[in-house]
Amino acid sequence: MAVEQVPSTPVDAANDTLSKRPLYEGSTQYQHWRFSPEQLHKTREVLNTDAIAAIRSTFEADSPGSSSDIQFLTYEEEILLVKLYVTKITQLCGHFRFPEEVEATAISYLKRFYLKNTVMDWHPKNVMLTALFLATKTTNHPISLEAYTSNIPRTAPSDVLDLEFLVAQSLAFEFAVWHVHRALWGIWLDAQDLPIPVPPERLQQAYDSALQYVGTSRITDAEFLFTPSQIALACLSLADHDLALRWATAKGVEANMETIEKVAIMVTRDGVVPSVEVVREIDRRLRLCKNPEKVVGSKAYIAKLAKVEREAEVKRARKAEEIRKAMEDGDPFGSELNDGARVIADLDEDD
Amino acid sequence: MSSAGRSNAGGWLRGSAIRKGTSSNNASRSLTPQVHSTSSTVFGGGVKDPSGRTSEFFSMDDQCPVCKSDRYLNPKLRLLVSSCYHKMCESCIDRLFTLGPAPCPICNKILRKLAFIPQTFEDLSVEKEVSVRRRIAKEFNKRREDFPILRVYNDYLEMVEDITFNLINDIDIPETEARIAAYRKENAALTELNTQRDQAYVQALKEQEEAEKRERQLRADELRRAEEEERDARENERRELIDSLERSDADAARLVRRSRADALKRAAARTAAASQAVQQSSAMLLRNRAAQSSTVPDVPHVPLQDDWYAYDDKYTMRETYVDPASEAVRRDREGIMRAGGYRVEEAWERALRSAVAGLEVTPLVGLEPS
Structure with missing residues (x-):
């Protein structure tokens, strides 16, 4: 905080207070992560119903009628699961001897992540690891990825990194807490x-x-x-x-x-840690109602992969065709300027 | 040097007296016009080099188109350009035009002896274009400020370019000349004014340069004098040291040491003063230059425009706090534990600010977006 403005008189101070915006109200925390209880409730409810609808349709696409007997999680149950993993972050931080700032930041990230995503898509046990790793970096207490994952059983570096961009994106890249x-x-x-x-x-x-x-x-x-x-x-x-x-x-x-x-x-x-039995029950049900597109090895997962691959193939073919046409025109860089817009549109995702 | 050598060689080759050749050359030079032509119709291409001289075009293949004598036969051959842009050698000019205006042997235009100019470009069309442009620039010297709107100024520039093009390519010469004359009559006063302005500007530039030169000279003198003084002072010190060694019976080594220390101190003071003087004068020079050249106002750069209220009236910092968490850092005088620039007071201040930030914010209620 380099800004050092000492008001000369109390009157000045009063005027300043009126005309200037308070510092906290300029923060992203105030602007984007502040809710009323009703808004919070609504956000989670809508998120939950949308997720259930999407997952149900995936199940139906796989084999019709298969989703009728699945008990999806309610949003209260999702919260319970997230709460448990919040306490896991605290344990991990104790294990790594991270400062309190890292812990608090990671917990905020985890909770904010689940205001934008559902537990049925992304399991908190993975997201928690990524959120914590991200927090070590954003709070300037970096730890190497190898040191981090080797201290956590059954975790590979890719588990942490695969979700990193997703988490950062869900936080809208607003890392300051x-x-x-x-x-x-x-x-x-x-x-x-x-x-x-x-x-x-x-x-x-x-x-x-x-x-x-x-x-x-x-x-x-x-x-x-x-x-x-x-x-x-x-x-x-x-x-x-x-x-x-x-x-x-x-x-x-x-x-x-x-x-x-x-x-x-x-x-x-x-501020009560949910009992392990309750959460274990939720987790057991979660295994059944998880979005099949996100479960490695499942039919829907393979179908989704194939779909993505098909789209990429179409794109590649189109690109190759364009290049071939350009070569036939005699100019390897294309002939007309208005081709440029489409080429740039192609570049954004996979290049 | 080389021209003398050349004329020598020529004299030797021809077997005639060297003196005669040089003198005839001199005579012809004085007879033929030089760069300063008095004619107002002909503007020499005459591009000047930095020293202000016009460098003439010169080639071994030069040949006079009129008498066909070339450089092989006459090493002192000098071709001049007529106002109709035809080349002729000096002797032809003397022969044809000494008795008054006569027609050009090539195009029959009436020429005068004084209207011949030296050639500067190999290509005579370039020569012509440069001279035409020079003439036009003198006649049409209006500036942007003389026009109310840009559109009119652009139209004016377009007209000037048309006239120039016509003159260069010999299109409608009489009509174009008439246009120029009409323009001159209409705008005589303004043209004159702008000419004066240009001259004044050139004059100012020259004066500025003079002043800078003088300033540099002064600085160099100053430096030289300072150096001399320094040398004298050193000599004096040495002499004093020897004297004191002779006279006093104190420890010789100590005396030498003290005098050395004194000398060092004085030298440092001298160099400081000298460098300050140099800096001052060069700073002044820079300022002058800046004042002259910059028309854009130099507005100070403000990196952060936002104006936040940082709760400064909500808390007062104490000198120190009871704070076990930061005790180790505060005790660490050598700064081993802290990064450069770390001050525990700043951490405290951040915490205090954070403690009072948003205390009075009312929580949101209802579904309405804030």
Whole structure:
């Protein structure tokens, strides 16, 4: 943050606040990854129904009537599955001794990915690995791919890399995340400056326990509904309500404590790791209702591959024909300028 | 040098007196017109080289089309070009036109002796085009500023090009000349004004160059003087050192060391002063040049136009914080643990900003897109 603008007078400061846009509202997190609970619900529901419709039609195309007895996952079940893999990221980060920033970023990526994709297309156990690997790179804690995969059983480098572009694309290449733990750190630092000093032991204790709540908040949807500072303050209020209130009063935002309460309730209510039995049951059903086009070796997968190959073949043939025609015209680079548009259109995907 | 050698050789070959040949050459030169022709109808092609001289075209195959004498017979053969762009040797010109205007032996146009010009291009059509263009440029010297809109200026340029083309290719000469005359009459004042402007500009350029030359000279003198002073000073130091070694009974080695240190200090001061002077004058030179040549305003570059509110009034930084996480980094005075430019204060500030950022944002409600 190189911008250092110190307002000269309080009046100036007030004017600045009015005319300028706050920094956080310029972030992609605020602009593209902020929802109302209803919007979040709707997005997931639509995604789920669309996915089910698409997969059902694939099944039907394979053998008619085969999809009638398949129990597809509901979007609540999808969330449960993703939640479990969120906790897996935490475990992996502990194993690799990654800093908290990597962990938080990877979890945000995973959750954002499943706002654009469904579990039935891409299993979170693969996406999680890619999201974490991507997060190490975007947060400037790079690790070599070999070191990464060799420490995870039954994982090849290609498993991670194959999904990388898909994940980045689903994130709309918006890799920057505003984190709750950094906001909590800021609150903790600033709380040392309260008008009535708080004993350092109490501060430290509150901070440590609030950090636990921050970890819990990552399992919930809080980051899609609230700002990082609000979640951080809520975590602090869960740890030490009085301290949080005093800090909020010092900042003049005690009127917003209502929102903070909502966050706190959400963290305690939703921040529960789903039980392994439930998730195992979901996973078992997922094996049946997975999009067959994405299952290596299945009929639909082979059909899809063949289709892609056929399209590529048609394209190649067309290209060869064009080149042959150009050679016949005597100019290997083509004769007319208006051919250029089509040639460029051909270039975009596979060249 | 080479021309002297050539004339010597010629004299020797002909067996005649060398002196006579040279003198006759000189005489013919003074009789025939030089580059400064007074005629207003003929403009020499005369492309000048940087020193301001016109370099004449010269070839071993030159032959006078009138008397058929060539360079083999007459090494001093000099061909001049008439206003109808026909070549003739000097002796033919003398012979034909000394008694007044006479018709050209090739095209019968009436020519005068003074209207012959030296040849600069091998191809006479180029010669003609260059001279025509030069003449036209003198007559038609309006500028873009003299026209209200670009369209009119372009029309004017088109007309000038038409006239030039006609003159070069001998199309409708009388009519074209009439057009030029009419134009001259109409625009006499403006043409005159523009001519003066051009002259003033050339003059200004020349003055600027002069000033720069003087400045350079001054700088060189300055440098030379500084060098001399330095040499004197060094001599003085040496003498003082010897004197002090003679007179005092202090440790010789220490005396030498001290005087050396002094000398070094003085030398450094001198070079600093000298280089500063040089820098100043060259900076001034550059400024002058820039002031003269740049018409485009130099607006300072602002890399970031966006103007964000960074919550500066929401927090105040303390000198230091109790922060176990960064303690190791802060204790690390040699900076082994931190990358270049890392300051823990900046990390703190980022955290503080992040703590107050968006605290008052109301959560979204409902299905309406934000």
